[in-house]
Each structure stands twice: as structure tokens, then as C-alpha cells.
Amino acid sequence: MSTKSRGNAVIGQSGGPTAVINQSLVGVILEERKHGHIDRLLGARHGVRGIITDDFIDCTNCSQELLERIANTPAAALRSTRDKPDAAYCEKIFNSFKKNNVRFFFYIGGNDSADTARIVSDLAAKEGYDLQVFHIPKTIDNDLKVHDHTPGYPSAAKFVAAAIMGDNFDNRSLPGIKVDVIMGRNAGYLTAASVLARQWDEDGPHLIYVPEAPISEDKFLGDVDRVYSNRKRCLIAVSEGITLPDGKTWFEKQAETQERDAHGNMQLSGSGALGDYLGDLIKRKLTPVGGKPPRVRADTFGYIQRSFPGCVSEVDAVEARRVGEMAVRYSAEPGSGGSVAMRRRPGPYYDIEYFLTPLSTVAKETRHMSPEYIANSNDITRQFVDYVRPLVGRLPVVGSFEELKTI
Amino acid sequence: MSTKSRGNAVIGQSGGPTAVINQSLVGVILEERKHGHIDRLLGARHGVRGIITDDFIDCTNCSQELLERIANTPAAALRSTRDKPDAAYCEKIFNSFKKNNVRFFFYIGGNDSADTARIVSDLAAKEGYDLQVFHIPKTIDNDLKVHDHTPGYPSAAKFVAAAIMGDNFDNRSLPGIKVDVIMGRNAGYLTAASVLARQWDEDGPHLIYVPEAPISEDKFLGDVDRVYSNRKRCLIAVSEGITLPDGKTWFEKQAETQERDAHGNMQLSGSGALGDYLGDLIKRKLTPVGGKPPRVRADTFGYIQRSFPGCVSEVDAVEARRVGEMAVRYSAEPGSGGSVAMRRRPGPYYDIEYFLTPLSTVAKETRHMSPEYIANSNDITRQFVDYVRPLVGRLPVVGSFEELKTI
Numbered sequence A, B: 001m002s003t004k005s006r007g008n009a010v011i012g013q014s015g016g017p018t019a020v021i022n023q024s025l026v027g028v029i030l031e032e033r034k035h036g037h038i039d040r041l042l043g044a045r046h047g048v049r050g051i052i053t054d055d056f057i058d059c060t061n062c063s064q065e066l067l068e069r070i071a072n073t074p075a076a077a078l079r080s081t082r083d084k085p086d087a088a089y090c091e092k093i094f095n096s097f098k099k100n101n102v103r104f105f106f107y108i109g110g111n112d113s114a115d116t117a118r119i120v121s122d123l124a125a126k127e128g129y130d131l132q133v134f135h136i137p138k139t140i141d142n143d144l145k146v147h148d149h150t151p152g153y154p155s156a157a158k159f160v161a162a163a164i165m166g167d168n169f170d171n172r173s174l175p176g177i178k179v180d181v182i183m184g185r186n187a188g189y190l191t192a193a194s195v196l197a198r199q200w201d202e203d204g205p206h207l208i209y210v211p212e213a214p215i216s217e218d219k220f221l222g223d224v225d226r227v228y229s230n231r232k233r234c235l236i237a238v239s240e241g242i243t244l245p246d247g248k249t250w251f252e253k254q255a256e257t258q259e260r261d262a263h264g265n266m267q268l269s270g271s272g273a274l275g276d277y278l279g280d281l282i283k284r285k286l287t288p289v290g291g292k293p294p295r296v297r298a299d300t301f302g303y304i305q306r307s308f309p310g311c312v313s314e315v316d317a318v319e320a321r322r323v324g325e326m327a328v329r330y331s332a333e334p335g336s337g338g339s340v341a342m343r344r345r346p347g348p349y350y351d352i353e354y355f356l357t358p359l360s361t362v363a364k365e366t367r368h369m370s371p372e373y374i375a376n377s378n379d380i381t382r383q384f385v386d387y388v389r390p391l392v393g394r395l396p397v398v399g400s401f402e403e404l405k406t407i
Helices: A019-033 A046-053 A066-072 A087-099 A112-127 A151-174 A190-197 A217-231 A250-256 A273-286 A314-331 A382-392 B020-031 B048-053 B064-071 B087-099 B111-127 B153-173 B189-197 B217-231 B250-256 B271-287 B312-329 B382-392
Strands: A010-012 A042-046 A056-058 A102-109 A133-137 A178-182 A207-209 A236-239 A296-302 A340-342 A352-359 B010-012 B041-044 B054-059 B102-109 B132-137 B179-184 B207-209 B234-239 B298-299 B339-342 B352-357
Touching: A019 A042, A019 A066, A019 A102, A019 A314, A042 A046, A042 B020, A042 B298, A046 A087, A087 A102, A087 A112, A087 B382, A102 A112, A112 A133, A133 A314, A151 A178, A151 A190, A151 A236, A151 A314, A151 A382, A178 A190, A178 A273, A190 A207, A190 A236, A190 A296, A190 A382, A207 A217, A217 A236, A217 A273, A217 A352, A250 A273, A273 A296, A273 B271, A296 B111, A296 B298, A314 A340, A314 A382, A340 B189, A382 B087, B010 B020, B010 B048, B020 B041, B020 B102, B020 B312, B041 B048, B041 B132, B048 B352, B054 B102, B087 B102, B087 B111, B102 B111, B102 B312, B111 B132, B132 B312, B153 B179, B153 B189, B153 B234, B153 B382, B179 B189, B179 B271, B189 B234, B207 B217, B217 B271, B250 B271, B271 B298, B312 B339, B312 B352
Parallel strands: A010 A042, A010 A102, A102 A133, A133 A340, A178 A236, A178 A296, A207 A236, B010 B041, B010 B102, B102 B132, B132 B339, B179 B234, B179 B298, B207 B234
Antiparallel strands: A042 A056, A340 A352, B041 B054, B339 B352
């Protein structure tokens, strides 16, 4: 381990927040103090934007007490950005690094951030400037290649599982058809985690739809009708990114059926439009001729899935801290760089090992759910439960009179 | 305390679920075992509907282990109902009671349930049938007269405060205008609890709108514009029941602007329509001429506010259990009946005493927020914070780099 300082470091946070993204930040800050190869540790405000505007917080000396509180605070403590740097932008980042003698860059984010890290790393290599670049994974979508899973996902999955569990009891109390729209534009991992809400045979979610399994309107309505006829209620977990067999998303389809005004640039998250469309579709198509429409409600879980405090997976908190720490440890080795990844060790118990994977293996591309995780285009398999349960950990312990006999 | 059994008892749950409604149920079941005046305790499935269809669960002998798990389970373990009995329906309830030698009726619910309890109690009195009727309060809306507050509200308030706290950090990470629509058709208590999310000066919610303070479109847009211009972001907590100065609700107004199909009977909860309308309004009206529209998102918190497990206020759990226990204790006194209410004892610390109030004082009517709790039609006062904080209890401990100086 080198004890002589080799220059300054920059750390930044990017993309959609998670409940544990600050664990990784604090992991970097506290681990750095155990080493000598970094001089000053600068936190870039709003990610790459802070780098090109010289907007830094010096993290070198903040108190551990404050850092532990920050670690428990959802969303990016350094602020985040949606900027997706092009070549010119990356040039500016690199120039800022040269000016500030930055030799280490830690970037917490998803696949776009990994790509930014890769471009900047390549620029430095081309100029022969000694820069070690580390991507620290973060995304509730769980859609990074190579990584077994990504910090942020387990806590969001825990929130979704708990919310669906509560909503199942709500729907059982006052039966009807309930649609819950869950985040995940391209990958269904978060929606699939709703399967953990099931405790007893009759529990929902009774139907689960993910983007990886396209579904037609007829099949969807047939599924709902069948469940509702059998159970007199139906709880549906559906990804905001569900697709039609022709490859179009349901969201695009509902948007087409709506009048848009000149400024109305409809977006997927932060809108109840898809949920309302699905609820309305069910009501329109499943109302018996001359009969009463079924009681249909739709909720869109929205941003609280990624930022709700107090529903963090313990495994996630530990691992998010750890990937930050590991990035600093790896950086002690001159010339190293890459994305800090996790893989499961073989064996009967959940056990993780950390490793570095080249930035190019993670950059840009999206991972999708394996077909073995999806059943019949409307459910999730036991294999997926085995994959996700150790990540989410303990869920609320509940009880039901179904455990008794009715008099 | 009477030790001789005076007949059977029925307990039921009614209306919208809460996170602690089963605490009250379990409070009744376990307390009953300490007394001798009740023979069998029958749980009516789906409230009054179970009474008239003879659909009962015998709660007399279920294990304490199961009951404690049920107490921690959100939503009505006995199932709930939206039935609002008329005179003929109440007659059927009364007939079922006579048939089953029911001499005690415990009904957990809001003001409609108190009214049902009152009618049935009056029927029995008229016929000279000895029936003791107890209303056990429950509503996340906190809108019962006489009651200082109602079980269920503190836990929903804790969920809202935590969700808004998380969303404040999310909005700070990626600044924009964010609208969060919160439950409460007629009373603003739940929306007002969002005020607890504020930790530092710059924290949201920056604007809070409750139904008790009507607001015009111009004033609303002016508020948002001012906050957004000053802070470059704006987090808005708005009740689903906000009203216009002419007395109409904003929801009614948005519904008028939408095309409705023949079956589309739009409802307030379980729909993102109001949030989307507000978001769209802001985008349309606050986009500078020729400029880029601000980043606007809207979330509607929906049913998880009342049924999310694992975010229960400790005070609420204890009090919800206690009102159930107290109902049974009061019932030991022959001839007693009423709604089990709480009031605060005077003094520097939060301290509650329980009392019985006549059913007629609670039945039907809705309590609204006092004007002293509302500031400038867009904010909540210190007086309300003093009222609500002891109910909600501890919120997540968080930290921010704002506590440091920027380099």
C-alpha cells in the first residue's frame, strides 16, 4: 500500500437517487483516510456539472458523525445530474482534473456514468496523464451487465415488496381490482420483487408484468378477468416499461390515445398516466353488459421507491458502503481502474466477493431479466425468488385469520 | 367488574384500512379474556355485511402468538366494508344480534361507523333489548369530532412525513418542481403532517395546500413561481381535496376539463389524475415564452399511505391497542356505551387520557383543521407542529453537507 500521496481525488454522484447512494460516498470518504495515496478528496456537486464549473466540497475533513448521518440519508448528498457528457464535455472534465491535479476519479452511478468514466479515462490515457478512474455502481433498476446486482436495488426492492404486501391486505379488506405501477423502464427486476409480498396462497400480487415479457391487451384483460372471477379480487404489479408484442410500450400506446397540448411533453415517471390508462381499460372492457363496473384503482408508486427513508435493506446498506471502500482500496494500486462489481460465491449461503471489471464491460448497455425468471408472461419464478430474497432480507412479520378455521 | 357472562359480543372493522386497525381488534380480543362478562367474541367478516350474512370468525380462542402478528399487519384482518347501512339494514343487524344473543357490539371505524353504531344502539333501546354499543375510532383522516386524534392517523402521518423527507432530498439532488398528492378528501391533517419533513431552512415541502384553505389557480401558480425563482426547485404537498375559492374542488375542476367515456366514473383516490393535472398546469403556465418548460413531476401517494407495513408510529400502535382494551373495560359496566376517545392532559409532556363520549357526538360529522394551523393558505403553523409531533414520534436521522462550508 502506497503511503506517498499521488495527487487529489474527485468523487461525484450521478443519475436517479437511491436510498443508499450516500453509503458508497461515505465508504469512499472514510476508507480514503486509512490510506496515504490521496491528498485532497473533492466532492463534485451535481456530478460532472460540478467538475466543469469548479463546484466542489472538500470532504477530506468532515466529521465521522456527520458522515454517518449522511450515509443514512436517501438521495445524493453531493447532488446529482442528468447531464450525459459528449466528447467536448468530457474534454472539459479532463481539463478540470489537470488543473486541480486530480489523479483519482470515483463516479457513483449507472451505465451512463460508467460510460462517462470510460471516456474520461481514455482521454487521460491518450495524453499520458496518470488518472485512475473507478465506477461505483448504483441503480434501483439493477440493470448493469457483469454485476450480480447493484447497490440501491435491494432497498428499492424491499420498499416495493413491503408496499405490495400492505396493498395486498388493503385489497383483501376491500376487494376490487388494483393496479400498482412500479419503476423500471427497461428492466423488470424492481417489479419482479413484488413477488416477495406473497405469504399465503390467496395473496397478491396475482399478476406481475415486466418489460421483458411483452403482453397484448387481450392477454392482459384475459388474465385480469380470470383472476377476478376466481378470487373476487385482483392485485396487479406492473412495470412502467411493459411492452406490447409489436415492441411498442404500453405507455407509448396510452400517450397516443390522449390529446396532448402544445407543451404537454408526457413523461413516464412522475405521472399517473399509465396506471390510470390501465385502470380505465379494465373498467371499460371488463364491465358486464348492463352491469356494474368492477371497483378498479391504480396507484403509481413513483419516486418514493428510490428515496423512502427508513426502509433500507441491511444487506444493501453494507454492500453500498463496501463498494465505495473497495474502490479506494483498488485505487492504492497504481494504474488500476474499472467498475467495482459483486459476484456470489458458490455455496448454500449468500456470500459476496468484490472484483474490478473493465469500464467498457459495464458502460452504456442495459441488462435484462433472464427468461428463467419469468413465467407465462404474467408471473415470476422460484429462481428469481432465490436470487432476490437474500438481497431484500427480512420483511414485516404478519398474521392472518386464514390460519384458523372459520366457524 | 362483573364475572358472570351477560351474552356474546360482535366485533367488526369498517371503512378504509389503516396500519394499526388490527391493534384495536387485538386489544379487544386480549382484554376480553381478562373479564367474564362476555361469553363468545365473534369477529364479523367485512363489518356489518358479515353480521347480516352470519359470516363470523370465533376470536375467543385464537393464540396470542397469532394475534400479535395480526396486530402488526396493516389493513382489516376481519376484512372491511363500504356498506353504509340505512334503517332497514340496521334492522337486519339488530335481528342478527338478537338471534345470536349478542349483547355487546364493538365497531372499529370512522364517523359513518359511529353513526351505524348509534342507529343500532337506538333500535335496541327502543325494543328494550339490552345491547351495549362501542365505537372504536379509526381513520387516517383524523377528522372525528371530540377526539384529540384518531388511531391510524399518526402512522399515516409518519409515512407521509418520511416520504416527503425522502422526496425533498430527491428533489434537491435533481432540482425541479415536484407535486405530491396526499390523501384526505375533506380534512388536511394528513397533508399538513408533511411539514415534519423539514430539517434545514432550504428543505421542502415549500408549499402545503389543505382543503380548509381554498386557493385560486392564480395564487397557486404565483406561489410556485416565486418559490421556484428563489430556490430553483419547489416541492409541493397538496391534499387530494384542495378547493377553489368558489367552493368547488380542484379535482372536480380537472375532471371537467377531461373527456370522460361512458364508463369512466373518475374517482379521487386510486388515480393520478389530480397530480397530473397540477403538473400539467404548472408546465403550461410557468414555461417562459420561447423557453424551456421547467422539469415538473407529480406523484400521488395513494393507498400505501394507509397500509404500508414497517412505518408505524409507536405512539399510534400503543394507543390503537389501548382504545380496543378500554372499550372492553367500559363494557364491563352494565348499560354503558359510546365512542372511546382520547384527550390530552394539560402539562408540558404528551399524556393521554381515555373517556367515553356519546355516539351522537361523533356520528356522521367531519372535523376540519383549525384556522390557527394554517398560514397564508400555503403553509402550516408551529401550533400544528406542536400538535402532531408527539403523535408521529421519531423520524429518520439524516445529514447534509449544508452543515459544512463549501470550499
